[in-house]
Amino acid sequence: MPEVDQFKQEKNYHTDIPVDTHGFYLKGASALDWGMKNRLSRIFRPDTGKTVMFAIDHGYFQGPTTGLERVDLDIVPLMQYSDAIMLTRGMLRTTVPPTLTKAVVMRSSGGPSILKELSDEQIAVDIEDAIRMNVACITLQVFIGGEFETRSIHNMTKLVDWGYRYGIPVMAVTAVGKDMVRDAKYFRLACRMCAELGAQVVKTYYVPEDFDTVVASCPVPIVMAGGKKIPEFDALTMSWKAIQEGASGVDMGRNIFQSQAPVAMMKAVNRIVHEGATPEEAYDYFNSIKVEG
Numbered sequence: 001m002p003e004v005d006q007f008k009q010e011k012n013y014h015t016d017i018p019v020d021t022h023g024f025y026l027k028g029a030s031a032l033d034w035g036m037k038n039r040l041s042r043i044f045r046p047d048t049g050k051t052v053m054f055a056i057d058h059g060y061f062q063g064p065t066t067g068l069e070r071v072d073l074d075i076v077p078l079m080q081y082s083d084a085i086m087l088t089r090g091m092l093r094t095t096v097p098p099t100l101t102k103a104v105v106m107r108s109s110g111g112p113s114i115l116k117e118l119s120d121e122q123i124a125v126d127i128e129d130a131i132r133m134n135v136a137c138i139t140l141q142v143f144i145g146g147e148f149e150t151r152s153i154h155n156m157t158k159l160v161d162w163g164y165r166y167g168i169p170v171m172a173v174t175a176v177g178k179d180m181v182r183d184a185k186y187f188r189l190a191c192r193m194c195a196e197l198g199a200q201v202v203k204t205y206y207v208p209e210d211f212d213t214v215v216a217s218c219p220v221p222i223v224m225a226g227g228k229k230i231p232e233f234d235a236l237t238m239s240w241k242a243i244q245e246g247a248s249g250v251d252m253g254r255n256i257f258q259s260q261a262p263v264a265m266m267k268a269v270n271r272i273v274h275e276g277a278t279p280e281e282a283y284d285y286f287n288s289i290k291v292e293g
């Protein structure tokens with residue numbers, strides 16, 4: 001084990017120099033096999049290198065969250081406006097029509113409900129079932145600093161090993177427990193650990209200070225997590241900042257399906273992620289097409 005380097009102060013993130021992708025458009029993916037690259041290309045649009053992912057996996061630990069009471073009626077119609085959907089196998093099999101050709105990012109961990117210690121998760125899907133459902137990616141939460149940190153890391157490395165066996169990438173989600181500090185220092189640690197231990201994609205939260213260093217020091221694509229519902233303009237601004245600072249996309253749930261106009265919000269987020277719109281342009285667009293529902 002190397003000695004802890006307490007005295008070295010230089011910060012060499014070189015946030016202005018993009019990483020060489022060596023022939024494949026996604027960071028850190030050049031050495032992956034064809035199947036993995038193909039699946040990643042279903043998530044991250046090859047023409048922009050980015051993704052608009054739609055997270056609706058909340059029910060696996062907190063039941064029918066506001067907006068997700070009737071996924072068949074209120075959520076399935078929104079999926080066509082995303083590049084990828086993030087959800088559990090139960091919701092996929094029961095409720096999503098198999099004619100949907102969007103990339104599926106399958107929540108593969110579970111265990112405790114919101115009434116218990118959330119970091120006490122285990123793998124909750126067999127890789128064969130993920131293959132059977134033709135998923136593009138498997139995903140789980142990683143609780144760096146949580147009570148069951150080591151277990152959640154081992155859950156992730158198990159999924160990574162399965163994923164390499166069958167060509168399915170893993171997206172690690174850096175969890176934010178109630179006692180965890182949300183700053184760039186923490187997310188640099190969490191994202192880097194997930195990537196070093198094998199995740200091909202990392203989903204993490206935006207922080208107003210030094211988010212670019214979180215992206216720069218993580219050798220795989222970062223997808224920005226949405227979080228609690230905030231006003232539409234603020235969510236668009238946060239998305240824009242994350243993309244400007246190097247994120248390869250966004251994965252939003254509540255800021256889409258709890259919006260006063262979810263279709264308009266999804267389309268406005270697409271404008272930012274794939275078309276380079278500013279928050280003001282995207283918000284004007286949102287207002288021009290919104291139909292409150």
Ligand code: 5RP
Binds near residue numbers: 254255
């Ligand atoms: C945390 C997640 C979930 O997908 C999350 O709940 C995403 O949704 P929201 O944008 O509403 O926070 O990644 O495990």
